[in-house]
Amino acid sequence: VPYISPLLVPTATGRASSDGHRGRVAVVGLGPAGPQWLTPEAQAELASADDLVGYETYLARVPRRRGQRRHSSENQVEAERARHALELAAGGSRVAVVSSGDPGIFAMASAVLEALGEGNGQYAGLEVRVVPGLSAMQAAAARVGAPLGHDFCVVSLSDHLKPWEIVERRLRAACEADMVLTLYNPASSTRREQLARAIEVVSEQRAPSTPLVVARAVGSEAESVTVTTLEQLESDVVDMRTLLIIGSSTTRIVPGEPRLVYTPRRYPG
């Protein structure tokens, strides 16, 4: 139930809370696992929120503060969570929707904006902002060098919300134009077919020796980042917490240990 101070009059742009501030929603990116990537902006936003809304695993990363309410939910109920956050804010609360990585990249920011758009003006005037965070691909890339140093594509392999045909079309397009390819959501415990098919599609156009980065749970205790090649990928290790970066024709591995990989700034021709 949204808390509304009896002393303050509701306004058209959201009711004011007991602290006198207007309701608002901030979609806050925590960055990949670990506190080392949490920006000062995100930290301040989390500290000043009345209500935290998010997937329970991500909420668990935010230190508890007295008087701050928590609304945790299961994964994959993004639309519900987004509406809930908007409702709380419409009631005058200062709400932080907590997202891992960058909320703007395959995460909660789109879900909140969709709910806002579908609200048909019922949230008009409500302040909604996005607080960016480091995305998993950046942490993964940093661990091995600079595979994203030149033009690249970012594609989610999940066909939960889009037809598989569009995924394949995007993989082919990236290959035809020789762009580095970052794959989010390459697999889950039940969704294994897509990764095999994606590797097949990419292998039609890219050499077997193409560098491939397998990054799992970067920043967490379970972190594992490996530099391998397209033909040597062991797809069994790829799970929900993994992302892949597939090099372009110019991506190089620097000999030595640990293996570093980069895509040069220069493109031949």
Next chain:
Amino acid sequence: VPYISPLLVPTATGRASSDGHRGRVAVVGLGPAGPQWLTPEAQAELASADDLVGYETYLARVPRRRGQRRHSSENQVEAERARHALELAAGGSRVAVVSSGDPGIFAMASAVLEALGEGNGQYAGLEVRVVPGLSAMQAAAARVGAPLGHDFCVVSLSDHLKPWEIVERRLRAACEADMVLTLYNPASSTRREQLARAIEVVSEQRAPSTPLVVARAVGSEAESVTVTTLEQLESDVVDMRTLLIIGSSTTRIVPGEPRLVYTPRRYPG
């Protein structure tokens, strides 16, 4: 980070400095302008460096610290700067190469890795790490909502280091596969032709009403972020500090002020 006591002799993997630590290079991302996006990891790395190396404009963003040496250089001498950093580290120094945004995305990390690779083993064993930062596209996207909420491509329009043909091929590929398109380095004071041509190429496949974000100097006092459309882009305002995000067929503008824009998580079909 391996800490080596001052009692230890220099090793083949870099000499020990007066403080006793082994030489190393960290390529550090400051994020876009302003301190609100500087991560704790980047902050710690800058604080502990013996030498700071970077483009003068970016170095100016790092607070001065007694005893820390600064090596500033002009823009566009990335390769020289990278070699200089490796030399300092080979001499036992702890070096931070300072980069705006994410050093891994069109920035200094590739330049340092290239110099490392071209060193033919002369820097073998030297510790090189990349400290990621928020990239300008993330700050730009956050200001207007979530235009990067679905699959997207990131392309630099500069043909300084690659042939223009490859740029066009990538623009066409992104359009054919209906991916959101982020354009870095769309123009400079002397390089104006490329942007006009890019808009022409994209307009062959995308509707005139496609949402377009023009983001300039996000986070700085000169910040200006506008949501417009492909046909209404005023390309005169686009300069070296600007980046563009061109929507896909599914990208939507939320009615109201300020104009918010998002790409839904769902793709029809």
